[in-house]
Amino acid sequence: MATITRIKNDLLSIDVSSLGAEMQSITTRDGAAWLWNGDAAFWTGRSPVLFPIVGKAPDDTILVDGKPHAMAQHGFARRREFQLTAASDTFCRYGLEASEETRAVYPFEFRLSVEHRLDGRVLTVAAEVENHGETTMPFGFGFHPAFAWPLPGAAGKPHVVTLDNGGEPRRQPLASGLLSQDRTPSPFAAGRLALSPDLFANDALVFPDGAGDGLVYGAEDGPALAFRFENLPNLALWTKPGAPFLCVEPWHGTAAESGGSRELRDRPYTSVLAAGGRARFAFTVAFPA
Template identity: 40%
Template sequence: MAGTTATLDNGRLCAQISDLGAELVRLRDGEGRDLLWYGDAAFWAGRAPLLFPIVGRLPQDELLHDGVRHAMKQHGFARRSRFDLLAVDPQRAVFRLMPNDEIRAQYPFAFALQVAYGLEDATLTIEARVDNPGLRPLPASFGFHPGFLWPLPYGGSRADHRLLFEAAETAPVHRPVGGLLSAAGEPNPAAGGVIAPDDAVFERDALIFTQLRSRRIRYGVPGRPGLEVAFPGMPQLGIWSKPGAPFLCIEPWAGHATPEGDARPFVEKPGLVHIPPGGSAAFAMAIRWLPDTAG
């Protein structure tokens, strides 16, 4: 089935969003330069998938609930699901995902997921809301997974780029182990508030910040145009690429993979948000174009 793409454009930024996964698939600056990774499957076919109702993996890729095992792949089903496009204009697009039989086989909980994209000045906002229309608490996680070009189109090599954190990050970071969260931590490379990313950082997969202090990160070559990623309500973060790949993912999360060795039922999984019956939970991030990442 052919998909639908919504285009937002205010002259400062242009964004395109697919109804498949409600995924941002293109982001350009006011001069038409691409900022978002273009999804080359030789490295990684994703661009900016939305992660729901899990972030990372479950043991054996199974959700255990009330003694029943439900197969669910890494990062959940939202990124592979076709959303309904509810509204679109040049500065805003709203998508919605509701359960169907395929989804219910994976996730035995009632939910409604709505995702709104908006442009204001040089900022793209992404706001997700998960509603619980059911009669029991809804356990879920949500994550953003945007991949940006590395290097960005403003001059400078990959080696010149920096990740500038809002605060010094001193808590240990974790790594994926078979897709699960490592039990052991390791020294945080952002202890000084800055990471100079290189291929060696990602030889053992992503950096996972489970005790994050920062809620915004600037990315780019200092003194040149770049991006700020802000995520005020998201308590965890992943930073990921592959050695030699021309993309860098800055991933705000509310949740994380199951810790290795943890075999508890899904509702007891660490990192979940438990939404009460009739309630909702909101998750948001913003991508702002900056004329100077040092400014």
């Protein structure tokens, strides 16, 4: 059975489940709920951690040195029970290590640690991947948090995503979960994207590069969330049309490309750790004062 760890300060309260080290709620002191509630009518996820792949593999199968391994979309970490390894009032760390079950589909000796930390009105979610094996270890990693749309107190207001770098990154469309090898013009104009459900009629908006290291998701003349990303060069935005959430997804790795290699290490933006190596990925989100 999954257990819940609560961390809190005077401004924020966060619940994190041992199943997938996944956030279950983010609440401010006024009782407002900022994280999606996992309503099964739309999507049961809330803030899954994506490892050892991001997105889909052809026929849900990856190749590791030519050998096929079954791998569901976004990997297996989100369905695994993590162990609580450290906790305080404002911090918790969960860990997942290689096991017989994981080695059957991902033949590497890894450790994945996921931390949630509060500092005033800022939440930091960080992950560290370690290679405990004797060979190089390829993997993809991503965060997939879903926030309320509309944001609390902003019903009826237009919502906008604004890139800190003012960029107009090109989109890489998805077809049956795989990335097209084409790029399409950016839906951003001078870093600004006005959100509407029809943007997501054909799945997520994926921006493999150029979105920068930060953005603001907020309502016009209303509340806003400010994000910063560390070692996460890819960005996706996603919802199901009609669902009251927006996923802001920073990644290091993407879905496989249609017609591309099925080898894990050849997937776009795959990380490859040397034996004994480690890599850190993180995002922060600042809530309204």
